Amino acid sequence: MTDKTEIKIAILDLYDGVANEGMRGFRDILERYKVKHNLNLSYQVFDVRKKAQVPGLEFDAYISSGGPGSPLESEGTEWEKKYFQLMTKLEAHNKSEAANKKHVFFVCHSFQLMCRWYGLGQIGLRRSPSFGILPVHMTEAGKKEDVFEGLAEPFYTVDSRSWQVINPDMDQLDRLGMTLLALEKERPYVDLPRAMMAIRFSEYFIATQFHPEADAIGMKLLLEREDKKQEVINEHGEGKYREMIERLEDPDKIMHTQSTMIPNFLDEAILKYQRVEAGD
Template sequence: MNIDKPEVSVAILDLYEGVANEGMRGFRDILDRYKVQHNLNLSYQVFDVRLKGQVPDTSFDVYISSGGPGSPLDSEGTEWEKKYFRLIDKLDAHNKKEATQKKHVFFVCHSFQLMCRKYDLGDIKLRSSPSFGVLPVHLTEAGHKEEVFKGLAEPFYAVDSRSWQVVNPNLTRIKELGMEILALEKERPYVNLPQALMAIRFNPYFFATQFHPEADAHGMSILLQRDDKKEDVIKEHGEGKYREMLERLQDPDKIVHTQNTIIPNFLDEAILRNIKTEVVH
């Protein structure tokens, strides 16, 4: 009896615009582990969306759209963004057809912000200072029921790296569109500022996080110990919090667990339910 390995194709949409980052390596590492764990013939292809205007077609099984630098407002009307949103619209239209294998998309950070602008879900604003570090994320009532977050603590810890944020959600529109806010940034009762949105389910197949679930503890540790990043964190949170972040990276229940949970849960939803293994006798 031979069991063929199921074939799965993943498109990684690189929105980093050529800027050095840890995110792309994180996605590859997760996909490589998932491929071995589930004995899949899984392949992935990277598309440089912002620098080269590369956008995949709709033939891939799964799509992952990365974070990236700069303002999520300034790209409005650019050629690459038009191509990007055309792809999203095509995938959405495909998913609305009956009897089709659905196309699941995971949006991270910059992609999260672009999608919130596309759907007009809230105010997209520049933070007074960048948020960077290993920080708690709070689940909403809907987040506690979310399968992609299954196995996470409340709060759970994630790598946060953003200069922009989505605040003041348009709850009427979110409800009209059938979307759900799943997570919010850490509570700051001593600051009179709105909590930023940290995760949204746009529909049964589109899932987005403002934080970086692909980040790994080793890469983050190297970043945190860079002089410029260390200075930013201490300025924003204090030296005690900086040391606490370094300790959190060693804790298997925090960043390691987040990386091993969220995107793999999403892939389970996107891939394992659709697999039909042919058994040849």
């Protein structure tokens, strides 16, 4: 078993050089997954926004990160052109007769970029930033989504958005064969539309506007920062802030989401192919 097929994952870093916990979260998930399934798995990080680095089609799966700033202002930039050229190539590959389909998981900023690219909804600044450990509600389609398997309804995850995609164009989603999987928590006391929180773009592309890679360690560091603490208190109140700190210790909240969603994606993207190769 020393000549196991190498599995290569590309991580598209859209953080533009800004310090973050997301990239560590992705690496931790991949390292745990590699050990759990005894895989010859490697990953490579591409600095998409800062250095306009974009991988080719030689990877088995792709994870595209969140990132700071406006998902509108990058239109026409060199890095974004390269990014969408890659997505066009991946789509064409997946529509071809090739057996090794290329799965992509898009997170937050990447979700917003792709929604703009496909024309799926209205993109704009939130009235105030959303930051914290918050519930996300599945649609009926979301309850049947394999990547959500094992999650509760609602499930808890890290939401960190100044920008958002709202008012889904359901006709466009239908035309493109896409499925809305999850929505922002209900806010009956606020007369504002609920953001789209997860979409399956195709059999091989799935996206979330939240951060399934986030873990309790990174979130605790962020929530203890004075600016983030005030952000949460201003938006949700001090009681909610304390509740979020308590949720960090709850194995059924973000710890469960982090250990479930991206691993489910990897099962779909690479593990089933390994099983086919092994003749299981």
